[in-house]
Amino acid sequence: MGADDKVYRLLNYKNLLNRLKSIGFVKVFSDNLADTLDISPSLVRKDFREFGIRGAQKGGYTIEAVLIKINEVLGIDKKHKIIIVGAGRIGQALMHFPGFRKEGIIVSAGFDTDPEKIDGQTDIPIFHIKELTDYIKKNNIKLAILTVPENAAMGCLDMMEVGGVKGILNFTSMNLKSLKVAINNVNIGNEIENLIFTITKK
Amino acid sequence: MGADDKVYRLLNYKNLLNRLKSIGFVKVFSDNLADTLDISPSLVRKDFREFGIRGAQKGGYTIEAVLIKINEVLGIDKKHKIIIVGAGRIGQALMHFPGFRKEGIIVSAGFDTDPEKIDGQTDIPIFHIKELTDYIKKNNIKLAILTVPENAAMGCLDMMEVGGVKGILNFTSMNLKSLKVAINNVNIGNEIENLIFTITKK
DNA sequence: AAAAATATGTTATTTTAGTAACATAATAAT
DNA sequence: ATTATTATGTTACTAAAATAACATATTTTT
Ligand SMILES: NC(=O)c1ccc[n+]([C@@H]2O[C@H](COP(=O)([O-])OP(=O)(O)OC[C@H]3O[C@@H](n4cnc5c(N)ncnc54)[C@H](O)[C@@H]3O)[C@@H](O)[C@H]2O)c1
Ligand SMILES: NC(=O)c1ccc[n+]([C@@H]2O[C@H](COP(=O)([O-])OP(=O)(O)OC[C@H]3O[C@@H](n4cnc5c(N)ncnc54)[C@H](O)[C@@H]3O)[C@@H](O)[C@H]2O)c1
Numbered sequence: 001m002g003a004d005d006k007v008y009r010l011l012n013y014k015n016l017l018n019r020l021k022s023i024g025f026v027k028v029f030s031d032n033l034a035d036t037l038d039i040s041p042s043l044v045r046k047d048f049r050e051f052g053i054r055g056a057q058k059g060g061y062t063i064e065a066v067l068i069k070i071n072e073v074l075g076i077d078k079k080h081k082i083i084i085v086g087a088g089r090i091g092q093a094l095m096h097f098p099g100f101r102k103e104g105i106i107v108s109a110g111f112d113t114d115p116e117k118i119d120g121q122t123d124i125p126i127f128h129i130k131e132l133t134d135y136i137k138k139n140n141i142k143l144a145i146l147t148v149p150e151n152a153a154m155g156c157l158d159m160m161e162v163g164g165v166k167g168i169l170n171f172t173s174m175n176l177k178s179l180k181v182a183i184n185n186v187n188i189g190n191e192i193e194n195l196i197f198t199i200t201k202k
Numbered sequence: 203m204g205a206d207d208k209v210y211r212l213l214n215y216k217n218l219l220n221r222l223k224s225i226g227f228v229k230v231f232s233d234n235l236a237d238t239l240d241i242s243p244s245l246v247r248k249d250f251r252e253f254g255i256r257g258a259q260k261g262g263y264t265i266e267a268v269l270i271k272i273n274e275v276l277g278i279d280k281k282h283k284i285i286i287v288g289a290g291r292i293g294q295a296l297m298h299f300p301g302f303r304k305e306g307i308i309v310s311a312g313f314d315t316d317p318e319k320i321d322g323q324t325d326i327p328i329f330h331i332k333e334l335t336d337y338i339k340k341n342n343i344k345l346a347i348l349t350v351p352e353n354a355a356m357g358c359l360d361m362m363e364v365g366g367v368k369g370i371l372n373f374t375s376m377n378l379k380s381l382k383v384a385i386n387n388v389n390i391g392n393e394i395e396n397l398i399f400t401i402t403k404k
Numbered sequence: 405a406a407a408a409a410t411a412t413g414t415t416a417t418t419t420t421a422g423t424a425a426c427a428t429a430a431t432a433a434t
Numbered sequence: 435a436t437t438a439t440t441a442t443g444t445t446a447c448t449a450a451a452a453t454a455a456c457a458t459a460t461t462t463t464t
Contacts, residue, residue: 004396005451006451007396007399007400008392008396011389011392011395011396013371015375015377015389015392016377023214029411029412030411030412031411036377036379039453040452040453040454041411041412041453042413042414042452042453042454042455043335043451043452043453045365045412045413045414046412046413046414046452046453047220048406048412048413049412049413049414053389054412054413055411055412055413056411056412056459056460057411057413057458057459057460057461058409058410058411058412058459058460058461058462059411059412059460059461060411060412061412064282072397073399074399075398075399075402075403076395076396076399080398082394086447089294089295089298089299090292090295092291092295092329093291093292093294093295094390094418096291097292097390098292099360099375099390099391100391100394103394103395105391105395107393108342117305138285139351142401143394143397143398143401145394159445166401167397167398167400167401168397169393169394169397173217173301175217175218175238178228179237182400182401184393184396184397184400186388186390186393187213187217187294188299188371188388189283189301189302189305189307190210190213190217191371191388192282192284192302192307192345192347193213193278193305193307194206194209194210194213194386195369195370195371195384195386196277196278196282196345196369197209197275197276197277197278197346198209198346198369198384198386199344199368199369199384207421208421231441231442232441232442233441241422241423242422242423242424242425243423243425243441243442244425244443244444245421245422245423246424247442247444248422248440248443248444250442250443251442251443251444254440256443257428257441257442257443258430258431258441258442259428259429259430259431259440259441259442259443260429260431260432260439260440260442261440261441261442262441262443272435287431292425334422359452401422
């Protein structure tokens with residue numbers, strides 16, 4: 001998890017700083033961030049230094065400046081199009097999740113095999129899966145969410161690789177691997193089982 | 203993430219072994235597991251030893267025996283009831299997710315404020331949120347999935363604490379903390395942003 | 405203006421996680 | 435039967451991540 005851990009930590013900083021900002025805070029100290037995130041203040045400072053975020057020797061860090069820098073480092077200062085492959089229950093839940101838009105993530109289309117689900121007229125159009133590769137190429141799509149049944153996962157991965165997708169958030173329990181595409185697995189069953197372990201063994 | 207990492211690794215072993223078993227495999231070597239999970243064989247052996255899983259000096263590990271032991275260690279050899287607080291888009295997607303049942307996770311009820319959603323007659327009943335604490339106590343519920351809007355998250359957490367819930371899988375972007383309850387956050391926005399970082403910076 | 409206080413920036417230390425190495429035991433080959 | 439092979443079990447080592455410590459710069463106080 002090495003380098004990834006640091007990214008998640010930056011995202012935690014970002015989310016917390018956004019919250020503090022919305023309350024009206026302007027500056028923040030490494031101690032504040034460390035306390036709420038359960039890490040040491042020196043780690044906060046080390047992280048910030050690594051990304052060229054500098055504070056004042058006494059006055060702490062300016063929230064706005066840190067946020068700008070973190071967004072720049074994470075690459076989320078720009079808009080990013082994403083497609084959803086499999087417009088079933090979670091697929092559609094994600095499709096209309098308002099939380100994405102305010103982070104600059106734009107769901108541009110969905111794909112499915114079921115003719116009942118296909119509809120090019122809706123705000124977010126749902127196309128037939130056979131148009132997937134073409135759509136990716138034509139619209140220069142780099143990101144996808146995969147929410148098809150497990151047995152369809154590999155086939156969809158192939159099509160996305162051909163189209164030129166670079167990152168996939170995989171919700172199927174199929175543990176996909178690829179040399180061409182970065183795959184991030186979200187396994188909700190695992191999360192619950194991890195919780196079961198915690199409450200029974202700790 | 204210390205001890206947690208090991209649990210996720212055990213879950214990876216479990217999922218992979220189940221898959222191998224379904225293909226007809228009976229035995230497996232630490233090298234096989236290591237290769238597909240991108241870890242070293244010695245780590246596999248170390249993990250297994252730590253949990254009292256023993257193999258044969260030459261013949262590797264018996265899949266069935268390892269699975270039984272892992273399930274025992276994880277506490278998922280028993281059935282676990284879980285409730286879903288917030289029967290909206292993701293709440294309902296999760297409610298009817300067939301993947302849970304085969305892992306022994308039983309969704310026993312949902313809760314919501316919207317009168318339109320409340321219905322005690324469906325296979326999985328949806329009750330009004332005011333019945334939450336009572337329901338948890340009467341049915342000895344220890345696990346919950348939280349899928350309410352962000353601004354309702356804290357209030358629901360309080361009720362669940364009072365009821366006696368011990369573990370919560372939190373889908374809201376509110377970063378909840380509690381001394382009484384183990385909380386596992388699933389932040390889908392973060393997962394996508396992590397992916398954006400990966401494809402732009404690596 | 406000088407002294408005290410305080411939070412950063414940075415280095416040193418500790419802790420933890422993961423890998424490599426190898427001796428041991430079991431199996432297979434001759 | 436004896437030898438060679440092979441994969442485990444375990445210890446030693448390496449790498450990396452996080453913390454602790456402290457010197458430095460800035461601000462506040464007197
Ligand atoms: N629902 C959940 O809460 C949940 C939770 C965790 C994981 N998952 C996983 O997410 C995936 C989807 O789950 P769901 O509950 O939304 O299922 P679903 O059946 O509601 O949706 C799957 C959709 O994929 C479509 N589809 C089937 N084959 C396809 C193909 N080859 N190409 C494109 N589309 C295709 C179907 O028509 C359907 O609309 C599954 O792999 C499931 O294991 C679901
Ligand atoms: N939809 C997604 O794909 C998605 C993805 C990531 C995170 N989330 C998060 O999950 C949560 C739910 O998202 P959603 O898309 O399902 O929203 P939604 O609006 O569809 O569902 C929320 C449900 O909670 C109910 N509710 C409101 N106040 C309540 C209360 N006090 N007690 C009980 N129920 C209450 C509403 O009636 C509604 O049915 C949000 O916090 C959202 O940020 C959603």
